[in-house]
Amino acid sequence: MAAPxxxxxxxxxxxxxxxxxxxxxxxxxxxTVLSEQFSPNTTSDVAAGMLxxxxxxxxxxxxxxxxxxxxxxxxxxxxxxxxxxxxxxxLVSGWQVFKNTPKExxxxxxxxxxxxxxxxxxxxxxxxxxxxxxxxxxxKCDCPPYLLWLEKRLKATGVQMYTRKVADLWxxxxxxxxxxxxxxxxxxxxxxxxxxxxxxGQVLKVHAPWVKNFIRDGDGITYIYPGIHRITIxxxxxxxxxxxxxxxxxxxxxxxxxxxxxxxxxGAQDIKVKVGLRPSRQCVRLQREVLSQGGVKLLxxxxxxxxxxxxxxxxxxxxxxxxxxRECIAALQGASSRAKL
Amino acid sequence: MxxxxxxxxxxxxxxxxxxxxxxxxLVPSLEVEVYADxxxxxxxxxxAAGLWQPYLSDRGNLQETLWNKETFDYLLGHLGSPxxxxxxLFLISGYNLFTQPVPEPSWKNIVLGFRNLTPKELELxxxxxxxxxxxxxxxxxxxxxxxxxxxxxQRGVKFFQKKVESFQEMFAQGxxxxxxxxxxxxxxxxxxxxxxxxxGQVIKVLAPWVKHFIITHDIGSGIYNSPYxxxxxxxxxxxxINQHGNWNEExxxxxxxxxxxxxxxLLPALQKAKIVEEWSGxxxxxxxxxxxxxTIRHGQFQAExxxxxxxxxxxxxxHWGCAMAAxxxxxxxxxxxxxxxxxxxxx
Numbered sequence: 001m002a003a004p005x006x007x008x009x010x011x012x013x014x015x016x017x018x019x020x021x022x023x024x025x026x027x028x029x030x031x032t033v034l035s036e037q038f039s040p041n042t043t044s045d046v047a048a049g050m051l052x053x054x055x056x057x058x059x060x061x062x063x064x065x066x067x068x069x070x071x072x073x074x075x076x077x078x079x080x081x082x083x084x085x086x087x088x089x090x091l092v093s094g095w096q097v098f099k100n101t102p103k104e105x106x107x108x109x110x111x112x113x114x115x116x117x118x119x120x121x122x123x124x125x126x127x128x129x130x131x132x133x134x135x136x137x138x139x140k141c142d143c144p145p146y147l148l149w150l151e152k153r154l155k156a157t158g159v160q161m162y163t164r165k166v167a168d169l170w171x172x173x174x175x176x177x178x179x180x181x182x183x184x185x186x187x188x189x190x191x192x193x194x195x196x197x198x199x200x201g202q203v204l205k206v207h208a209p210w211v212k213n214f215i216r217d218g219d220g221i222t223y224i225y226p227g228i229h230r231i232t233i234x235x236x237x238x239x240x241x242x243x244x245x246x247x248x249x250x251x252x253x254x255x256x257x258x259x260x261x262x263x264x265x266x267g268a269q270d271i272k273v274k275v276g277l278r279p280s281r282q283c284v285r286l287q288r289e290v291l292s293q294g295g296v297k298l299l300x301x302x303x304x305x306x307x308x309x310x311x312x313x314x315x316x317x318x319x320x321x322x323x324x325x326r327e328c329i330a331a332l333q334g335a336s337s338r339a340k341l
Numbered sequence: 342m343x344x345x346x347x348x349x350x351x352x353x354x355x356x357x358x359x360x361x362x363x364x365x366x367l368v369p370s371l372e373v374e375v376y377a378d379x380x381x382x383x384x385x386x387x388x389a390a391g392l393w394q395p396y397l398s399d400r401g402n403l404q405e406t407l408w409n410k411e412t413f414d415y416l417l418g419h420l421g422s423p424x425x426x427x428x429x430l431f432l433i434s435g436y437n438l439f440t441q442p443v444p445e446p447s448w449k450n451i452v453l454g455f456r457n458l459t460p461k462e463l464e465l466x467x468x469x470x471x472x473x474x475x476x477x478x479x480x481x482x483x484x485x486x487x488x489x490x491x492x493x494x495q496r497g498v499k500f501f502q503k504k505v506e507s508f509q510e511m512f513a514q515g516x517x518x519x520x521x522x523x524x525x526x527x528x529x530x531x532x533x534x535x536x537x538x539x540x541g542q543v544i545k546v547l548a549p550w551v552k553h554f555i556i557t558h559d560i561g562s563g564i565y566n567s568p569y570x571x572x573x574x575x576x577x578x579x580x581x582i583n584q585h586g587n588w589n590e591e592x593x594x595x596x597x598x599x600x601x602x603x604x605x606x607l608l609p610a611l612q613k614a615k616i617v618e619e620w621s622g623x624x625x626x627x628x629x630x631x632x633x634x635x636t637i638r639h640g641q642f643q644a645e646x647x648x649x650x651x652x653x654x655x656x657x658x659x660h661w662g663c664a665m666a667a668x669x670x671x672x673x674x675x676x677x678x679x680x681x682x683x684x685x686x687x688x
Binding site (some may be wrong): 015079080081082084085086088090091092093094112114115117119120122123135137142163210211212213226228229263266267 | 420421422423425429431432433434453454456458459461462465474476479532548549550551552553572574575609610612613614
């Protein structure tokens, strides 16, 4: 068959990294990215991009760890290269603090991040309301830079990108052989996945360049993540809330909670408020599907539902999605050979 | 009782403030004045990155380790206060790198979270096989010195922009105690062969993606003669020059090349950083800090000098402990004064 034509739908961190993995592993493919939104208007642009995994109840831990490890290793190499600043990848150290000692003292990812250890008494004194904590060094992917860098690398390999709202995957069947569905929260409507639900997050992006360490409350709701130019402070976890408009009461609440963790944030300037809907699911939907209508087939690879952990596992799931694309190509080539008999 | 502080770097200003805070209420006629030919942003303290970190070895000066600790604890206590931002004070974590194992430093329990580097962390730094990670403090001179100046002016301390040529000049004007915080040029007021410049040069860049300090060490070439990267609140400082005996305050092209190439090799992510400024300064190097009282007789008079200079490349690190020690020395002088009336000349 001629070069397989692959459409990747979605241009957040999942869509772009998946497109890149496909290009890297299937040089014969023609890959096109279609998305309603591109950076700086994707959900990924709202996120801080911290590599601190979210635990998916429906996925085996060893798989999640493998995804995280692949992502961490990939980004670690970029952070230590001349491309680091353009790609927006940098190391950041800090603390995860708990008001009550957690049942699980060692998260599954503790040996993937750097220098993971319990906080000392002296360190905990900075957090009088917290009894226990962990110190470690991890990576942060700043957006838009990371997404723009992915776009640049894709364009360099000849990948075309189009702003297009895909209302139904089937509308792509005449132009593409394989569709990769990286639509995040959009999958709820696009493929009618009722197991996918938004967890609304509101964040503030502030100018406070003296904050060099991250601080995260173990509840995952209050956090301070220093990026290249801005600090992302947050947040909220509102299940089933689809509202993309910032809420002023929430803004004040976030600011107060973060200032109590880091008082110097009182001096933060130029506060911008953002909202994103985490595309949440019991497990990431990472699987092949064959759509058929009237004897015509469309091969689909789904890669969505990363919830609060998109950045942490993006490269790992992108590689798996690319592997599934190769399986689709093999299936198409098999069918094509049979058709010739 | 007129007390004149000579020098308006971190040592002079903090000593003046410590003295005023401690004695202003107690000594009714106390007047504190600051004399300096250079003030912020043109002092040695302004060029320093501002990282709290003593030298690797205390050189046998246990007093200095205590003063370092007092300074760290004092600053840590101010971290949560609204003044911190204005002071240029914030926490920062980072790396000290070595090509071989070294003994732990005297300050390992002063800083936060001190530990050895893991093998994976060392992968970040090819050529270095051993190292430490810890969280320390930054106190940026460009913010701290103006903050100290404002606190002093609010307290009514007077500033005089002039070059003091001798201690006698001060006493002749009626000053009772001189606090000598003249840093690297203390030898101009009173010869001190132990005081030498430790010339440093730094490149200031824009690299806000760098969130850690990285200090490398080459045991053979001496402290700060090996590349270092220190991110500030606005700029990142690249350095690694410490030339003993060199008085030249001009930037040197070869030193620039050394700093730039070594730092980019250490941290490839710096290659895209934009250079903003270059600066050279003279660390007031001495085998140990000169912090002592000296009674000077001139003619029929007896006058007091408290020396507080020679803080090398750790002035910011040690400043508050020294300010308090200098204030204590002033206290002993004050105790020796007669109870009533202004000080009289002793015949």
